Amino acid sequence: MPVTNYLDLLTFDKFIRMNDIKDTFNQPFTRRAFVGAAASLILLPTVQSNAEIHKTNALTVQQVIDIILKNIPVPPIPKTTDTIKAGSPDQIVTGIVTTMFTTIPVIRKAIALKANFIIAHEPTFYNHFDETAWLENDKVWQFKNELLKKNGIAVWRFHDYWHSLEPDGVLMGVLTALGWENYYHTDKPSVITIPTAPLQDIVKRCKEKLGIKHLRVIGDLSQSCTRIGLIPGAAGGRTQMQLLQSEAPDVLLVGESPEWETIEYMRDAQEAKTKQALIVLGHSVSEEPGMNYLVPWLQPKVSGITVTHVPSQDPFQWL
Amino acid sequence: MPVTNYLDLLTFDKFIRMNDIKDTFNQPFTRRAFVGAAASLILLPTVQSNAEIHKTNALTVQQVIDIILKNIPVPPIPKTTDTIKAGSPDQIVTGIVTTMFTTIPVIRKAIALKANFIIAHEPTFYNHFDETAWLENDKVWQFKNELLKKNGIAVWRFHDYWHSLEPDGVLMGVLTALGWENYYHTDKPSVITIPTAPLQDIVKRCKEKLGIKHLRVIGDLSQSCTRIGLIPGAAGGRTQMQLLQSEAPDVLLVGESPEWETIEYMRDAQEAKTKQALIVLGHSVSEEPGMNYLVPWLQPKVSGITVTHVPSQDPFQWL
Numbered sequence: 001m002p003v004t005n006y007l008d009l010l011t012f013d014k015f016i017r018m019n020d021i022k023d024t025f026n027q028p029f030t031r032r033a034f035v036g037a038a039a040s041l042i043l044l045p046t047v048q049s050n051a052e053i054h055k056t057n058a059l060t061v062q063q064v065i066d067i068i069l070k071n072i073p074v075p076p077i078p079k080t081t082d083t084i085k086a087g088s089p090d091q092i093v094t095g096i097v098t099t100m101f102t103t104i105p106v107i108r109k110a111i112a113l114k115a116n117f118i119i120a121h122e123p124t125f126y127n128h129f130d131e132t133a134w135l136e137n138d139k140v141w142q143f144k145n146e147l148l149k150k151n152g153i154a155v156w157r158f159h160d161y162w163h164s165l166e167p168d169g170v171l172m173g174v175l176t177a178l179g180w181e182n183y184y185h186t187d188k189p190s191v192i193t194i195p196t197a198p199l200q201d202i203v204k205r206c207k208e209k210l211g212i213k214h215l216r217v218i219g220d221l222s223q224s225c226t227r228i229g230l231i232p233g234a235a236g237g238r239t240q241m242q243l244l245q246s247e248a249p250d251v252l253l254v255g256e257s258p259e260w261e262t263i264e265y266m267r268d269a270q271e272a273k274t275k276q277a278l279i280v281l282g283h284s285v286s287e288e289p290g291m292n293y294l295v296p297w298l299q300p301k302v303s304g305i306t307v308t309h310v311p312s313q314d315p316f317q318w319l
Numbered sequence: 320m321p322v323t324n325y326l327d328l329l330t331f332d333k334f335i336r337m338n339d340i341k342d343t344f345n346q347p348f349t350r351r352a353f354v355g356a357a358a359s360l361i362l363l364p365t366v367q368s369n370a371e372i373h374k375t376n377a378l379t380v381q382q383v384i385d386i387i388l389k390n391i392p393v394p395p396i397p398k399t400t401d402t403i404k405a406g407s408p409d410q411i412v413t414g415i416v417t418t419m420f421t422t423i424p425v426i427r428k429a430i431a432l433k434a435n436f437i438i439a440h441e442p443t444f445y446n447h448f449d450e451t452a453w454l455e456n457d458k459v460w461q462f463k464n465e466l467l468k469k470n471g472i473a474v475w476r477f478h479d480y481w482h483s484l485e486p487d488g489v490l491m492g493v494l495t496a497l498g499w500e501n502y503y504h505t506d507k508p509s510v511i512t513i514p515t516a517p518l519q520d521i522v523k524r525c526k527e528k529l530g531i532k533h534l535r536v537i538g539d540l541s542q543s544c545t546r547i548g549l550i551p552g553a554a555g556g557r558t559q560m561q562l563l564q565s566e567a568p569d570v571l572l573v574g575e576s577p578e579w580e581t582i583e584y585m586r587d588a589q590e591a592k593t594k595q596a597l598i599v600l601g602h603s604v605s606e607e608p609g610m611n612y613l614v615p616w617l618q619p620k621v622s623g624i625t626v627t628h629v630p631s632q633d634p635f636q637w638l
Contacts, residue, residue: 101583104590126560126584134557138564140584143591203638216635234579238453241445245457259575259602259634260553264420265445265459267634271423272462280635283578315578315586316535316599318637319522 057304061117061154062089064096067301072161080160085124086145087154093117093305096298098291100284101312102155104144109310111151118155119298121162121170121291122283130157162290173293174232174286178209191247196226199277202251211311212285214318218266219277225250232286237261244269244276251277255286284312376623380436380473381408383415386620391480399479404443405464406473412436412624415617417610419603420631421474423463428629430470437474438617440481440489440610441602449476481609492612493551493605497528510566515545518596521570530630531604533637537585538596544569551605556580563588563595570596574605603631 059067061084085102095115099106102120110118123130125141135141148155162169171189175181183192200221206212229249231240233256240254240262257263257280266278292309299307378386380403404421414434418425421439429437442449444460454460467474481488490508494500502511516524519540525531548568550559552575559573559581576582576599585597611628618626 101579101586103583104587122579123583126556126580128579134561139593140588140591144587207638215638217638218634218636221636234577237445242453256578258553260420260441260447261445263602263634264422264442267420268423268463269459272459274458283582315537315582317537317540319526319534319536 058092059302059305060090061087061093061156064093064117064302064305065089065156068158068298069161071301072165074161074164077160077164081123081129082157082160083130085120085130085155085157086148087116087152089154091116091152091154093154093302096302096305096307098294098298098307098309099312100288100291103312104147106310106312107144107147107151107153110153113306113308113310115306115308116152116154118153119158119291119294120155121157121159121287123157124155158294162294169293169297170232170287170290171230173290174210174230176293177289178205180228188247190230190243191249192228192230193226194228196224199223199225199251202228202253203279206253206279206281210281210285210289212281213314214316215282216280217277218263218270219251220270220275223250223275223277225277227251228253231255232281232290234283237265241265248274248276250275251279253279253281253286255281255283282314282316285314288312377411378621378624379409380406380412380475383412383436383621383624384408384475387477387617388480390620391484393480393483396479396483400442400448401476401479402449404439404449404474404476405467406435406471408473410435410471410473412473412621415621415624415626417613417617417626417628418631419607419610422631423466425629425631426463426466426470426472429472432625432627432629434625434627435471435473437472438477438610438613439474440476440478440606442476443474477613481613488612488616489551489606489609490549492609493529493549495612496608497524499547507566509549509562510568511547511549512545513547515543518542518544518570520544521547522598525572525598525600529600529604529608531600532633533635534601535599536596537582537589538570538598539589539594542569542594542596544596546570547572550574551600551609553602556584560584567593567595569594570598572598572600572605574600574602601633601635604633607631 093116095113095117097106097110097113097115097118099118100121102118102124106118125132125135132141166186167184168189172181172184175184175192180192180194183194198221199219202225203215203217203221206215227249229243229247229252231243231252231254235254237258238261240252240257243249244252254262262278266276269276288311295307295309412435414432414436416425416429416432416434416437418437419440421437421443425437444451444454451460485505486503487508491500491503494503499511499513502513517540518538521544522534522536522540525534546568548562548566548571550562550571550573554573556577557580559571559576562568563571573581581597585595588595607630614626614628
């Protein structure tokens with residue numbers, strides 16, 4: 001289970017850096033500098049040829065990963081899920097697509113964009129650590145694996161480290177999409193205080209601002225909400241319930257939740273009159289703004305490579 | 320996670336019977352015999368007084384559990400979840416309520432029915448093994464616990480053993496509710512073959528026969544379905560996907576599913592054209608027929624005690 005437990009990420013018991021950060025990529029490339037250099041090619045002759053600029057800005061998959069990790073000043077995360085799932089660390093990146101799940105439509109869109117590197121927040125192969133031994137004879141895995149191979153697409157998961165940035169990249173993406181970024185506080189990142197609004201307005205805001213067509217709610221829609229708990233993704237029932245206990249938010253927003261845990265707790269909470277509500281947004285759509293938020297963060301660090309967000313969207317037909 | 324993995328239940332590595340079965344409860348009580356005895360009290364004088372009949376038919380919580388377990392001829396299940404969650408094993412049972420989740424409305428209904436024993440399929444306290452140490456200062460837990468105590472309600476979970484009966488009690492309840500009980504085969508209990516129908520008809524049948532107002536689907540609604548996979552409840556993504564691999568059902572019905580596992584697998588399966596679909600029914604409503612099915616199975620074994628099913632229903636508002 002992809003436990004997005006922010007506390008856990010801070011209790012490292014090992015300090016083994018997954019990837020050494022190469023000093024050669026410590027040079028400060030910015031998009032502005034690159035655009036300036038490109039413009040100078042048109043306006044006047046320079047000593048730097050087009051090919052040389054390409055070479056200067058050419059980065060491998062591993063080099064892009066190293067640039068990202070260098071910009072997240074946390075100790076190495078042991079047993080991280082953030083590993084390469086497809087492609088080679090040595091391939092030159094032609095373009096980057098950010099997304100929540102590497103779905104087939106996302107892969108096809110990357111191919112159309114001539115982007116050969118997908119940075120996805122969640123697993124590619126249907127389990128937290130992307131184990132594939134059990135999938136070798138599986139037609140779905142074969143289809144996806146071949147599509148990735150045939151088109152030379154690399155996939156890297158960016159989960160643990162993106163969550164461990166301060167502020168958490170996913171959380172800030174979601175807060176920004178909701179128009180609540182100014183309510184963020186470093187000491188209690190998962191709880192914000194907003195001007196009081198009824199639960200039904202919070203639901204409406206989630207649907208409009210996050211582009212969610214269907215969601216599930218437990219609570220009184222007329223109830224006033226000021227303290228909002230935010231745990232996008234699938235943090236697990238215990239983490240969700242402990243936030244409800246310790247921070248007493250009026251409403252908790254989650255991606256998904258085991259129904260025998262948080263869902264039943266919240267059902268009982270209605271009868272116990274704790275005046276707390278729950279909005280289940282759906283896993284994919286709940287964290288998608290965090291991978292959109294990655295674009296402006298990453299783009300200046302990899303000038304010359306276009307970074308595009310392709311949302312993986314809601315997987316369901318709601319009937 | 321309440322793993323409803325039928326295979327796991329057959330691979331017992333320990334043989335410690337949770338409760339000894341008392342021979343004194345091996346006597347064949349039937350509802351017919353009890354009704355006959357009760358009627359005789361009205362029609363003619365008998366040597367047996369009302370109090371004596373009550374005494375004869377009086378059973379404690381533990382005795383009811385023992386009767387149930389005696390009727391499920393499987394080796395003891397190690398580390399079973401099927402333990403008493405509230406009340407005393409020694410209290411005399413005044414009535415039995417069966418349900419999926421011991422919600423507050425279910426408890427209130429039991430009180431109204433003067434039934435002091437709830438047999439629930441799923442946890443009472445929001446985690447698989449009903450650990451409560453982390454809940455001691457929790458207002459929701461306190462409210463529920465006090466309501467149960469104040470009204471002398473005992474709760475026993477009946478999960479592992481009900482699933483390990485042949486045929487599986489939950490599965491047969493669901494099949495019967497769907498009108499598909501005649502398609503059951505002992506050798507492959509989780510897959511049935513029905514007359515071909517489009518997926519949209521299967522969805523309609525689930526909604527009508529199981530009383531489900533909202534569900535979520537991945538698949539082509541016009542696709543023909545003949546082989547139906549059934550894993551009600553929350554069996555876990557790997558179990559669900561392995562059934563999709565090994566038995567290749569046209570559609571799989573589940574209670575709930577981790578979205579980064581089975582849901583994304585099925586999303587990719589649509590693009591890989593495996594012609595398989597998924598219906599996510601919701602955990603509570605997916606297994607509820609199994610606890611309704613328990614009533615006619617249990618009633619003849621505890622004559623004199625009324626067994627009533629009280630559904631715990633869908634916890635969500637779908638917005």
